[in-house]
Amino acid sequence: TREAREQDGGVAGIDRPADGVAHLELRPLLYPLSMVVDRLTAALRSVADADALVIDLRHNRGGAPETVAFICGHLFDEPTHLHTMHFADGTAPIQSWASPPPPGPTFGGRRPLAVLTGADTFSGAEELAYDLQQYGRATVVGERTRGGAHPREGFRIHPHLEVAVPTGRPVHPITGTNWEGSGVVPDLPCAAEDALDVALTRLSRRPAGPRCP
Template structure:
């Protein structure tokens, strides 16, 4: 009987510290966290034989200072490729191929109210433009629309802008990303043209959220809410506003580090740590019925 090989935790933690200090959008916090991880390593806190357990322990420490949910050591059950970002990309490609491109449900409710579920992610726009464009074209004729983000865990800011472009009448400033160091700033705008008819910027629009709605899905809800374009119905979201990149540091482990912070042009801030707070708070399971009732009431005014 062979004895399992002990997990070599020191190289994993050392590389996590390096990536954290080189890339994290908040350098002072990075230094503080790097010191914590080194201290915990020296104490033997990471002396475990299981990669999943190491991921749990390190992630808890990474999120202990400012609660950044994008900052983590992520475990993958199957071996992941070493190329930067490849681990996450491979996982989300599998989800894309099994979710109709991120638009798994289009439904017509009583009164002509349409429901479009976007899940489990807002996939990279080069993949998702065709299926999302088709779904958004299909619902464009409805007198009112409910977008269901309750099971959406994030994705691509460009895809957020693409969806918003179908729900607004003109080119609109949505968000600004401030990258580490302050020298690089990128604005996100809705597109002046879309490949098909728009739902537009005047008909009733509702966005459903849950406590699990995260990251880019939160941006979609927040952007539309801050613009006064949609009512958010459901639960306060998880609160992750920092776009991140992933690096493989072990065959089953990936470090994800936020590289920038979002600033909304209306609120001057973002949803980091606090989540998107609904206009109509209710349990996520009840939110579809609540939004449907609100839409019917608007349509019969």
């Protein structure tokens, strides 16, 4: 909780780098929603009026699935199935859906959206990029991500050695798989430091969609 507060809920910056385009940087983590819901809601509402949006995950190490679902709820216009988690111990699978956003303005599911990734983008941040990419909701720009999809549990077998064992596997409803090992492959590959400029160039060529009321 203290780290989330010190990191402003994981909202590292909000700016308008080009006319009509908002840039929202989320790092270092997508903290548990219970810790950051107010700050994250305020950040997402602050970009709801933009003609186009860039979500920057280049330095995001992952985080909570419920936070991914909450963000996705602001970026789709209808209930959207994000993945089904299958567990190694035979526990019944659990579905994750984009969460309905609270009352208020949202960016919605029609206007142009880009997601920036880098070699440090991992775990829950990869899920956010992957979900938006596979539904055709966002263009992913930057570098291939690290490739960590499966939740793990650590077992200490020696004072200086711990073994991490996968305990589950998320399955995306469109691909039937996930990004484990392969990472999220950008639609527009480029060096991470160039990704924002590339995304802005891309977004400037696309017409803005209708605004949400």
